[in-house]
Amino acid sequence: MVLKIGVIGVGMIGQDHIRRCIEVLNGCEIVAASDINLEHVKAVLKKYKINGKAYTEGLDVISSPDVDAIIVASSGPSHEKYVLAAIEAGKPVFCEKPLAVTAEGCQRIVEAEMKAGKRLVQVGFMRSFDSCYRKLKEMLNTRELGEPLVVKCVHHNSEVGDSYTTDMGITDSMVHEFDIMRWLLDDDYETIQVVSPRITKYAHTGVQDPQLVLLRTKKGILITIDLFVNCQYGYDIRCDVVCEDGIAYMPSPLQVQTRTKGKFGEHVNTDWRERFIVAYDIELQSFIDNAKNNIVMGPSAWDGFIASKTAAAGMKALESGEIVSVNLPQCPSFYKK
Amino acid sequence: MVLKIGVIGVGMIGQDHIRRCIEVLNGCEIVAASDINLEHVKAVLKKYKINGKAYTEGLDVISSPDVDAIIVASSGPSHEKYVLAAIEAGKPVFCEKPLAVTAEGCQRIVEAEMKAGKRLVQVGFMRSFDSCYRKLKEMLNTRELGEPLVVKCVHHNSEVGDSYTTDMGITDSMVHEFDIMRWLLDDDYETIQVVSPRITKYAHTGVQDPQLVLLRTKKGILITIDLFVNCQYGYDIRCDVVCEDGIAYMPSPLQVQTRTKGKFGEHVNTDWRERFIVAYDIELQSFIDNAKNNIVMGPSAWDGFIASKTAAAGMKALESGEIVSVNLPQCPSFYKK
Amino acid sequence: MVLKIGVIGVGMIGQDHIRRCIEVLNGCEIVAASDINLEHVKAVLKKYKINGKAYTEGLDVISSPDVDAIIVASSGPSHEKYVLAAIEAGKPVFCEKPLAVTAEGCQRIVEAEMKAGKRLVQVGFMRSFDSCYRKLKEMLNTRELGEPLVVKCVHHNSEVGDSYTTDMGITDSMVHEFDIMRWLLDDDYETIQVVSPRITKYAHTGVQDPQLVLLRTKKGILITIDLFVNCQYGYDIRCDVVCEDGIAYMPSPLQVQTRTKGKFGEHVNTDWRERFIVAYDIELQSFIDNAKNNIVMGPSAWDGFIASKTAAAGMKALESGEIVSVNLPQCPSFYKK
Amino acid sequence: MVLKIGVIGVGMIGQDHIRRCIEVLNGCEIVAASDINLEHVKAVLKKYKINGKAYTEGLDVISSPDVDAIIVASSGPSHEKYVLAAIEAGKPVFCEKPLAVTAEGCQRIVEAEMKAGKRLVQVGFMRSFDSCYRKLKEMLNTRELGEPLVVKCVHHNSEVGDSYTTDMGITDSMVHEFDIMRWLLDDDYETIQVVSPRITKYAHTGVQDPQLVLLRTKKGILITIDLFVNCQYGYDIRCDVVCEDGIAYMPSPLQVQTRTKGKFGEHVNTDWRERFIVAYDIELQSFIDNAKNNIVMGPSAWDGFIASKTAAAGMKALESGEIVSVNLPQCPSFYKK
Ligand SMILES: [Mg+2]
Ligand SMILES: [Mg+2]
Ligand SMILES: [Mg+2]
Ligand SMILES: [Mg+2]
Structure with missing residues (x-):
């Protein structure tokens, strides 16, 4: 069986997922895609020699009877709508981050998914892959080194454009750490x-870089x-x-020393x-393999919601300079791992 | 399309390939297997819940019309016979090393394959995967460091049983380097x-360990x-x-430092x-993916033949203590890469 | 010329300095030593075959006309008195940390030394050696990597006895970082x-370990x-x-990898x-070489004073959990480097 | 007591030893120096503000009653004469390598020194310092890793001038390994x-580079x-x-990673x-400290002789391409360590 995928949004990330499905992954085909610009969708489908349907409305992708599963790669503010519709349609949906642009939006998705009674949403946090x-994580799970006490993360990026703001350090960059640390430590x-x-x-003027966050x-x-994010070196x-x-140090990817x-x-x-190209491949292959078995695993809507709540608390902490409570709700048993 | 595989020999290595095909790889199924002990084949098939045919004769696996491609994992001396039969049948064959127990046996396979007019044989040298x-190799191919002049290989193994002989250091252990160095350097x-x-x-008494080979x-x-081969440490x-x-150092597999x-x-x-578990997976997946497209790539019968010739010269060098000519034949254009 | 040294306090650290002067360093001899227990001084002098004077009162060591320079290795609360006396006598004095047990004590020493009109005090912060x-520091001084923005220190110790308190983490352990970071960064x-x-x-019960300090x-x-301080691993x-x-990483001491x-x-x-045995040797050799030329360099009374002020602010921060002002006075030109 | 040193030869290496004695080392002074060019000696003495005697004949340095110990840093062919004269005069002599330009010359020095009845010669092999x-060596001596079986040395140099010949790879470059391996392994x-x-x-044309030697x-x-010797990278x-x-890897000198x-x-x-600047300092300080106690240690005339014999066998091996016997004489008990 081959999973028939519909892709909503064929900008840079959407196209990259299409390329991935066509050239790298197994067990899937692209049968539909949408974008506000119809000509653009057609051009992309043609580029990858895909004989699929082109829509301007993402909801049509979701409702198309050909489509088994959805990839949401449209602009951030539209994510919530499409994810809710996919849940409504009972189709597995892989949604690029952010799950929704507000914590409240994430919460609505969480509620809809719980109402649907089964996991349908995988959020595009790729680091756990x-x-x-x-x-x-394997090393920590052996408990050979005992309990973790302090975790020191480094998130360095060569440079950012002038649209990057101090806030984005928290909501776009560190949100990856907010998610992966919960996964690594099984903690909140x-x-x-x-x-x-x-x-x-x-x-750039007005941007605070570097930043240090303490959780x-x-x-x-x-x-x-x-x-x-302007570290210059890589x-x-x-x-x-x-x-x-003892201390465990996460390895860096394989490199030839010279x-x-x-x-x-x-x-x-x-x-x-x-850095993460292989993780992106594994992330989506995992979504496909699971969807073919009618299950969804990996980062959940709940994880997306918590990352969003944490980022919101981070914004308050940035503004106030104070130590701020994160106030996370209890995880429903539905999402317990 | 799914590649239907027949496995000859269900000892440790044969079973491991069956497990790999069932649990790890994509796009294949096991439809037949053979072993001198029929009950053993049946038990293995049952263990992996495979609804396939069980034979005592490998040639029956090859001639079975269900079978698209062959894995030869029987004892070394039987390899030549099965590979020649697979060529005769025009079916892609993955043969565990050695391709044949003598250089002459390898040569017969090379000749049969050339006569068949297309590559059908992939030898189980996994290191290039x-x-x-x-x-x-990527780094060397950039030629950033110029031409290679000296290559220093280390092949250390914790310990060997008492059936391991000095000769096996050359014919079984270093044969991997004999093969991979030609691949790495495009040289003979x-x-x-x-x-x-x-x-x-x-x-163990009578065994020369360590050994240093100069090529x-x-x-x-x-x-x-x-x-x-008794280095104790790993x-x-x-x-x-x-x-x-400059110098390029091959990386070691990812490990968490502590x-x-x-x-x-x-x-x-x-x-x-x-060390090589992932390479084994990629090696066989690559055989499968290619066989489905009716091609065979990776280490060839010619590579198996040359490795065998080199090992034979190494045996003469071991006995004489002299610098011995390897005398490799010219590579036919059929096998040029 | 040989520098004639008097040692005040022959406990573990004092004896270690005596051993160092006798067995490791050049250009000095021990001519006097004191300890509350006279028999103990005599035994120590005998052990090292030193033909020197034994006193019970450290002030006698300082006033002895034989003595060119002083090492203060007595208990912490007595340091101030002896350092002030050495300044009064115009003799170079190497004082183990702490310079004084309070910031006010350190300040009195600073004032006395400034009044004396020349540096006479070296404090036993050995890390800069x-x-x-x-x-x-050499690497940073090239400015190849630009200006420092964030410095991440690790100070891990295998284990501590049950007399170690949370406070000592700041006043005894991190005081080394308080000093060396000013030296490294030329900053306050x-x-x-x-x-x-x-x-x-x-x-141990009631001890906060680990601690993280932000300056x-x-x-x-x-x-x-x-x-x-109980990290177990070393x-x-x-x-x-x-x-x-870019980032600069301080090297660890030379070790044979295996x-x-x-x-x-x-x-x-x-x-x-x-870890620091060689630094201790260089530190004291430097004191001796300089003292022979009638100068004093290395960590100064001012450095000792600032370390003490910083530790005091650290104690307030520990108690309050707040971000506390360190309020350091301006460095007098007398102490500018 | 201060050791009064006379220096024979004030070329690059001789001057460097003078600078070292004046600026870096303890317990010595330069009281005489010689060079074929008298004005040059005077200029060097003046440059370092040395109030010493200037000679054109090295033998005059040796016989000068002011001189306690000799440094031979003249051209290679003159070493033997000066070392023999220093032995004759009963004065400790530090001789830059080569001890003599032939194995026979080295042997004459060995015989003279044995006749003198005590060690007077230290050869300038600095690596053991x-x-x-x-x-x-410390690690190997613990025998934690058992007996050494194979030692792999790397001796890479950025580039050499066009006066460098293939022979010099053996007689000038690898002679350091010939010496240090005996020291490391206590073997011949x-x-x-x-x-x-x-x-x-x-x-350069006609030069074999790289070379691999097997001992x-x-x-x-x-x-x-x-x-x-033209490895380009350092x-x-x-x-x-x-x-x-297990394997022990010699550490590289401390470097800041970035x-x-x-x-x-x-x-x-x-x-x-x-690479070896500190070793040169320790080497000569050790000569000085020992000479003040009327003893000589470190690399001996015997070591210089054996290095020379090994290099001679290496030359034969280079010419013949064969495995050549080194034929080392038994070490006299006089030189046993
Ligand atoms: Mg993602
Ligand atoms: Mg294999
Ligand atoms: Mg100290
Ligand atoms: Mg030397």
Whole structure:
């Protein structure tokens, strides 16, 4: 059996998912796609030699009887509508982040999915499919090193355009850490604080870069996130976990080390695409494999909701400079893992 | 379309391929299997819930009209017969190493395949499917570091049983390097020398361990292979390539580094299964994906033949202590890449 | 010329300095020593075959006409008295930390030294003599990496006895970072915050371990200190400096890497003695070499005073959980470097 | 007491030793120096503000009653004469390598020194004073890793001038490994083989670069030396010791690691001066400290003799391409350590 997928939104990310389905993944085909610009949808389908239907309205993709499962890759504000419609239609939906642009929107999705009585939504947080994070979690799960006490994250990015704001550091960049730390530690947040260090000369005017976030979990674990989006040297995601009996360091992706031109060393990833390209493949293959068995796993609507709530608390912490309560609701048993 | 596979030999390796096809790989099913012990075949098929035919004769697997492609995982001396029959039947065949137990046997396969007019044989050298070797080759292919001059291989294994002989160091262990170095360097061998260092106390009586082999290629590249099959500390495959403008070091597989119990470090692979498990998966998936398109790629019968010829020269070098000519025949255009 | 040294206090640290002068360093001899227990002084002098004077009163060591320079290694509360007396006598004095037990005591020493019109006091902060810190500072001073923005310190210690309190984390352990960060960054502190993560099961009752301190400097640099005094795995001092154009990582001391028993890695230092033993040697040799030329360099009374002020602010931050002003006075030109 | 040193030869190396004695080391002064060019000696003495005697004849330095100990830094062919004269005068002599330009010359020095009845000669092999080699030897001496079986040396140099010949690879470059391997392993050589890999495009016409040397010791240990004197990337000395229970890797000198400009890595030493500068200091300080106590330690005339004999066998091996016997004489008890 082959999973028939409809794609809503064929901008950069949507097209990338189409390419992935066609060229990299197994067990799926693209049967429909939509975009506000119909000619654009047709051009994309043609480019990948796809004999599928082209729509201007995403809801038509969802209601198309050919379509088994949905990928939502349209603009952020439209996500909620499409995800709710997919739930309504009872079709598995893979939704790029954000799940919704507000915590309230996420909550509406959570409620709709619970009402539907089964998981239908996978949110596009790809890090839990990355082999570096997985290796780290495996090690922690052995409990060889005892309980985690302090986790130090690094999230460095070469440079950002001038549309990037200080807020986006929290809502777009660190939201990945907000999600993956819950996955890694099986824990939730109690408080968040945002610290603003000396600003790099490479930051655009008015942008606070770097930023340091401190999260405290219900178990008392302290998480620091060192975000630096104009770090110049490359894209660099790291995670050190200080435990009672030792420290675990997340590995970096495989690189050939060299000695050349007076240096011993290795390449640092250039950007997030290069760093996580395999994770994106595994993430979507996993969605496909599960959808064929009529199940949905991976990051849930609840995870998207919590990430959104945490980011909202982070925004308050940024504005106030204070330690702010995250106030997360209890996880319903429906979403317990 | 699903590739229907017949498996000849359901010992440890054959069973492992069956497990792989069932649990890990895509696009294939097992439809037949053989073993001298029929009850054993039936038990294996049952274990994996396979509704396939059980034979005592491998040739029946090959001639079965259900079977699209063959995996040969029987004992070494039977490989030649089965591969020749598969060629005769025009069916793609994946043959575990050795392709044949003599260079002459390999040559007969090469000749049969050339006569058949298309590649049908993939030999089970898995290293070219390993991401560490691939990363290294990519780096070398950029020619950023200029031409390779000296390659230093390490092939260390924790320990071997008492059936392991000095000869097997060359014919079973280093044969992997004999193959992969040709792939890495696009080169062939001219001479081989075997050097016998001080013997570890862990070697069984009469076994020379470690051994150092020196290969000289047609381009003059010097390859050293430091083989040590009772190294105690783990399974460790490394490869440093000294080039005109720098050195490239093959990466080791991803490991979580830790600081614990007075040490900073990481796990060394325990054995070849752990080290190359993913490469085995990719190797066979690649065979399957290609066979479905009616082509065969990867290590060829010619590669198996050359590895065998090189090992034979290595045996002469071991016995004589001299630098021995490898005398490789010219590669027919049929096998040129 | 040989520098004639008098040692006040022959407990563990005093004896260690005597051993160092006798067995390791050049250009000095021990001519007098004191301790409340006269028999103990005599025994120590005898043990090292020193033909020197034994006193019960440290002031007698200082006033002895034989003595060119003083080492103060007595109990903390007596330091101020002896350092003031050495200044009064115009003799160079090396004082183990703390310079005085209160910031006010340190200030009295600063004032006395300024009145004396020349530097006479070196405080026993040894880290600036450590080759790892020196290498790091050299690198930063090239400004190849631009301005420092965030500095992440690790100060991990295997275990502490049950007399160790939470306060000592700040006043005894992190005081080393308080000093060395000013040296590394040529900067002073504005605020300090103490964060209390989940407590390790290895902490004695009532002790907060680990602790995380955040310091903000006048230039806006953010310094984090991850202190963990029951980390079990060894003694580990690290420092990552995130700059505008890259990150510098302080090296660890030279260790032989090994592959053995299933691990690739290296020894982590066992304790601070092992980690800093060479720095202690260089620190005191530097004092001796300078004293022979009638000068005093290295960590000054002012540095001791500022470390003490910072620790006092740290104590307030620990108690309140708030971000506390450090309120450092302006450095007098007398102490400018 | 201060050791009064006379320096024979004030070329680059002689001047460097003078600078070292004046600016870096303790317990010595320069009281005389010689050079064929008297004005040059005077200029050098003046440059370092040395009030010493200037001679044109090195023998006058040796016979000067002011002089306690000699440094021989003149041209190679004159070393033997001066060392013999220093022995005759009963004065400790530090002789830069080579001890003499022939094995016979070295032997004459050995005989003279044995006749004198006490060690007077230290040869300028500095590597045993290098902390990286010392750390490695300490580790091996614990026997934690069992007996050494194979040692893999790397001796890479950025580039050489056009006066550098293939022979010099053996007599000037690898002679350092010939000496240090005996020190490291407490062993002597039986055979030597020279292998000539593909030549780098950076080698001057007629020069074989890289070269690989294989030494076999009396205990059967196999030593490989990978010499590459136009490696372009820097100066790089490494040593991996494969033992029965694991591998020890000699550390490289401390470097600050960085992430910058798309690379994670560290500086490789530029040349041998930078790599071994501290070893040169310790080497000569050790000579001085010992000479003040009327003893001589460190690399002996015997060591210089054996290095010379090994290099001579290496030359034969280079010419013949064969495995050549080194034929080392038994070490007299006079030189046993
Ligand atoms: Mg995503
Ligand atoms: Mg295989
Ligand atoms: Mg100290
Ligand atoms: Mg030398």
